[in-house]
Amino acid sequence: MDSLEDIQHYKEAKASMECPFCKEKEMRSENAEVETEEENLPYMLQAPRYTLDDVFLPEKSKLQVDEALAKINNFHKIYIEWGFKAVDPCGAGTVLNFFGKPGTGKTMTAEALAGTLGKKFISLGMSDVESKYMGETAKNIRAAFECAKKVDAVLFFDEADTLLGARLSNVTQGIDNEVNSLRSTLLIELEKFEGIVIFATNFEKNYDKAFVSRITHHIQFDLPDQEGLRKIWDKFLVPQIPLDGDRECILSKLADISLGLAGRDVRNCMRLALPKAIMHDNEDESVLKLEHLVSAIGEVRNHEKVGTEVSKSRESSRAALRAIGVKINKEETNNQE
Ligand SMILES: Nc1ncnc2c1ncn2[C@@H]1O[C@H](COP(=O)(O)OP(=O)(O)OP(=O)(O)O)[C@@H](O)[C@H]1O
Numbered sequence: 001m002d003s004l005e006d007i008q009h010y011k012e013a014k015a016s017m018e019c020p021f022c023k024e025k026e027m028r029s030e031n032a033e034v035e036t037e038e039e040n041l042p043y044m045l046q047a048p049r050y051t052l053d054d055v056f057l058p059e060k061s062k063l064q065v066d067e068a069l070a071k072i073n074n075f076h077k078i079y080i081e082w083g084f085k086a087v088d089p090c091g092a093g094t095v096l097n098f099f100g101k102p103g104t105g106k107t108m109t110a111e112a113l114a115g116t117l118g119k120k121f122i123s124l125g126m127s128d129v130e131s132k133y134m135g136e137t138a139k140n141i142r143a144a145f146e147c148a149k150k151v152d153a154v155l156f157f158d159e160a161d162t163l164l165g166a167r168l169s170n171v172t173q174g175i176d177n178e179v180n181s182l183r184s185t186l187l188i189e190l191e192k193f194e195g196i197v198i199f200a201t202n203f204e205k206n207y208d209k210a211f212v213s214r215i216t217h218h219i220q221f222d223l224p225d226q227e228g229l230r231k232i233w234d235k236f237l238v239p240q241i242p243l244d245g246d247r248e249c250i251l252s253k254l255a256d257i258s259l260g261l262a263g264r265d266v267r268n269c270m271r272l273a274l275p276k277a278i279m280h281d282n283e284d285e286s287v288l289k290l291e292h293l294v295s296a297i298g299e300v301r302n303h304e305k306v307g308t309e310v311s312k313s314r315e316s317s318r319a320a321l322r323a324i325g326v327k328i329n330k331e332e333t334n335n336q337e
């Protein structure tokens with residue numbers, strides 16, 4: 001994938017892959033409030049659609065999120081009344097890292113945290129800050145922090161491993177400098193930012209240690225246990241859907257047989273099951289049966305065989321390089337392998 005066309009292709013594919021099943025991005029833009037003073041901002045502000053009450057997390061992750069929230073809400077007490085500011089003058093900002101398996105609610109929790117705090121939300125991926133022009137990517141990062149500061153929004157960086165990946169030590173070309181400059185900028189911005197920044201990744205091992213130590217709250221997102229699954233199924237089985245059988249029994253059964261699935265998988269199961277309920281019955285009697293849901297769970301489990309995970313740190317660095325438009329030479333690739 002060396003030519004400019006290929007790089008463009010990569011970017012388009014990446015953009016379209018962000019959410020293969022849902023149109024969350026589009027929904028977000030429809031929901032985004034466009035206020036006059038916000039129109040000139042370089043990044044889009046979103047009005048959060050969730051609060052933390054909408055997210056069902058395993059106990060440990062929930063506790064960690066609540067502790068981060070307590071720090072944010074009690075800043076004055078901790079830093080001023082208790083005088084902690086004297087020894088931690090730069091502690092006003094809160095930096096969180098959400099890591100874990102796909103579909104476990106990292107993006108949703110970031111948005112929900114903003115919702116609970118009553119703040120706006122700015123969500124950025126590498127493709128939002130990247131630029132093929134020298135110096136522009138670091139500039140875009142600075143602009144994102146400025147923008148978040150100006151409107152007191154929660155700043156969210158998705159696929160953060162690309163951004164926080166290990167800095168290149170072998171600086172031989174201008175383009176390497178570019179990647180290093182964007183990461184140094186990010187370190188500086190994180191140090192001085194007094195708001196809330198959240199990073200999310202599936203590949204936390206690719207983070208540069210310099211970033212790891214600057215992030216206070218590292219929160220792991222695990223797959224839901226049976227109790228968590230029951231709550232997530234309960235949320236997606238909205239009351240208006242006609243159910244065949246006792247709701248509580250169905251929920252228990254579903255929580256039992258869907259162990260190992262993530263929250264997003266449950267949503268996908270529902271998307272697959274609902275048309276089954278309509279197609280297999282005559283319209284007057286359309287009703288969702290356990291068998292529709294069981295069959296949908298089977299299909300979703302089968303999806304796990306499709307696709308692969310790209311988790312090597314080299315891939316992360318290469319993605320960053322590609323994103324800012326550098327050619328990756330075949331020989332170099334072979335040498336690294
Ligand atoms: N813990 C959860 N509680 C409630 N709903 C959930 C949960 N996890 C996932 N979902 C549902 O799945 C959708 C997708 O989850 P989300 O995009 O937040 O996952 P993610 O961890 O960010 O995945 P990825 O690593 O692929 O970015 C959510 O919008 C929500 O509808």
Ligand SMILES: [Mg+2]
Binds near residue numbers: 107
């Ligand atoms: Mg996500």
